[in-house]
Amino acid sequence: MKAPSFRYVRARSLQHAYQVLQHHNGDAVAIAGGQSLMAGLNLRLSGPKVLVDIGGLPELSGMDCGGKEVRIGALTRHVEVLRSKALQERIPLLPQAVSHVAHAAIRNRGTLGGSLAYADPAAELPACAVALDATIVVGGLEGEREVKATDFFTGLMDTNLKPGELILAVRFPVPPPHTRFAFDEFTRRQGDFAVVGLAVTALVGGDQIETARAVYFGCVDRAKLAEQVSSALCGLKLPVADRGAIRNAVTKDLEPDDTPGWRAETKLRLAQVLTQRIVSRLAESGTQ
């Protein structure tokens, strides 16, 4: 398939990008790495009149790992997150999750901002943003604002972004030292979008989980906190002896759909298996 014809504008500045987006009022979209957008265009799933290339904007680049939080520019490529030594030390969940994102060629181009804005319910990074309680920095002609990741993903491939707004950066609080992370997913092939995936951050004191944030992807309509599973984990002693409560919590949190090749009940079962495995791993993984 060939994409329907469109006009291409390379944004000279953030303001320029905002203006072009505003001017075309819904007929213009931003393009970052193009790894989701171009496929959609070639499949003729969407037909924007104008593409605004934000790829060259320095305001959206760069990673700052210095302080109590890590700030990652929207244009940061998946490969940069994967290879970052600082992230490896401070928020290892991110590079671990990115190692499951697609394949090398796609990771070289795909961006953090693009992944969050696209809000694919099977994508790894939106789930991690919620699990890590990140804050998304958003900009537009009316100025900048900040949205908690928990409020950002509003529905199936839908976000809190208003027309003409861009993601500028994502702020990740650096988790306290006794935080443990666990991440895994079921995919049919290496690099595929997850059928069922789970990211967990847990504060562990001694052998007890104090608080936990569990976020599923693949079997949900959007990245959101799995409240029942998260609270079922709280107070549990590691290794977990009674898994029944967690299994029940999974059923309460998730309401997957039937999709070709997967009945909802199968996805639910996989989510239970994955959750059990991840909880076992929490017991094994050392404190950060």
Add this chain to the structure above:
Amino acid sequence: MADSADKSRSSQKAIGASIPRSELTRLMSGKGRYVDDIKLPRMLHLAYVRSPHPHARIISIRIDEALGAPGVEAVLTGDDLNPMCKPLVGVALHRPGHRSPPQSLLATERAVWQGQPVVAVVALTRAEAEDAAEQVTIQWDPLRAVTHPLDALDKSKPVVHPELGDNLAFDFTINKGDTDKAFAEAAFVVEDQFRFERQLAMTLEPRGLIADFNPGDGSLTVIHSHQSPFQMQDVFSQHLGIAEHKVKVLAPDIGGGFGMKLNLYAEELAVAAASMRLGRPVKYCADRLESFLADAHARDHVLTGRMAVSSAGDITAMEVEDFGAVGAYGMPLRFNVAEGMMAITMSGAPYNFSDYKARTRSLYVNKNLVGMYRGVGMPFACVLTEVLADRAARAVGMDPVEFRRRNYRPRGSYPCVTPGGQKLETVSFHECLDKLVKLIDYDELRKEQQALRQEGIYRGIGIATFVEQTAYGPPYYGPSGARISTQDGCNLRLEPSGVLRCVTSITDQGQGTLTGIAQIIADSVGVPYADVGVMAGDSSISPYGGGAWASRGMAIGGEAALGAGRKLRANILDLAAAITQTSVEQLDITGGQVVNTKTGMAVISLADVAKVGYFRQDTLPADFDVQLSVSHSFAANAQMCYLANGVQASYVEVDVESGFIKLLGQWAVDDCGRIINPLLVDEQVRGGIAQGIGAVLFEECMYSPEGYLQNGTLVDYLVPMAGDLPDIFVEHVETPETATELGAKGVGEAGLIGAMGAVWVSVNDALVPFETVITHQPFSPERILDAISRSPGALNTGH
């Protein structure tokens, strides 16, 4: 120094050497030239509007808006193009009772599968053609569809072609010996139903062609991503009414065929018709989405198999019943009854029994046509036979390897004919199995499997024996009425500088066949491999032949090359003898030099021979006849096919909680007769194995019950990638074919056939502790979990 380098060059035999494909550097550095890279002056691009429904009446077609769209040169419907072309009829004359209605280029009143082309939009660019195609409005009246092979004969289901009365395309029965008696007397009977979902060939380069009709001289040139330019030259000539010498088909670089690019596509003929109508070159390249809908599909069968076994562990009889949903029409020339016929004629082939009953039915459904795809129906035979053999072994209480050894036709019993009609002559089941058992350290692997089961790790070992029909000969296609040549030819000439140039009728879609041809020529003439150039893929200048299909390149094209090489060698020696005034008996050619047979000393170079032959004939005797261009064709007139064989093993682990399968290892011991190029043979086996693994674990065209394809992209139609494959180990037994001097058999399909069998058997072996089986391909996690949930013991898997 130069001398000794020359000597080592000359003593090196090309046949048997692992030489990489000659075109590799060119293709890997992006210098290939595929159909879509080629641009002709005044060329137009065609895009199709296809039926969105599996079965629907066309109420009206509105093309006005599309005609006015930017860049559009024509919008053509069936009313425009169908009358230009003789309809296609996919009926095999050698299969009594086979029937198919004629198929026209574009659907006019009714569409019978989702993806059937209805309107052709021709524009200056493909993008403009696609833009305009969106402006064509077709008013549809959707009808009920029939989709499943087991539904097709149900009276309550729609009939695809009302003029046929029902959906039965073909019905064939084999009945040898007294099967009923054998089953009645059997100590054990094992049986099951096997479901194979539809799949695709998924070539890296999709189908494509440029049809260039020149109104100035009435000639048609087609640049075609096709495996048989000769077949297509004949088709374009016959169906479009152009004298054959005015039609030429060129096959440039081709990125994979796998049989899929051998089929005959109405929509490809329509491109030629469009070019004739417009008097301009027209390009059509299927994009990936169209590949899903319009490339010939494969499989879609339900088979039932039964095996009778004596208490001593001897297979005494088999029964097979097959239902194949072949799509909406018979595939013209490459008949889609073949999958079912191979399934029933090859089931049980390695095993020593004589009572056999089998039946296949091909059925029309509202889906795209099934056509040729690597392995055709042979994998069904392998899977069904080997899954049942494993179960029979278990029923008898015998190790599966021991059971196979016991039941293979004994060494020394060849030649013989199996009850399914396979003539076994140079097969090597025992030798292959012995080698495989050593290769995988079978007893140790079994021990490991048993030990791990105690830890809740479920691994399976699968052994699968197969025969591969390769290189079909005249007795197969001749009586079918299909104008398909089973002979191949080779033109060969000595160039004035002493190197060789060859044109073969064999074509190459990535197999490396042309490299093999060059190796054969090098040795048969006596020149270094590097001095041989090989061309192929031009129906107008090549000797006539078949092209690439049925694993025939080396077996038949190689034999033709050998013949041409020998002829040219003799002619060169004659000329060399005349020039040097020696007798031919004293001369030999080696390393590109004419040498003295006794002393091995160089007498004259091929360059000097050629110089005289082409430029200084005045120095020769007046009546000396210089022939430095030769041609040779080959077919084994009486040979139905060349039977290759092999045994494969898989080692898998099933995660019984999630249903996910991990392949830990894959081994093949293959016998394809004489090996010309070990590297390329191993690549064929490995590539075939990858596709076999894909078939069993991943690939499925998922149709809704209403007949809509639900996964028509590479996101959700899963093809295994390198990271999803295990290490593959390939070994060989070499039993040369006796019908040719070269002794090569085909190897193109072996990997796929054996891998499908071995993976099926191994996954089922892993599930043995659960007393359950999986018989529905592909083995998705959900199907594995369903199989485990059917476990009678309801073994607790941790839930």
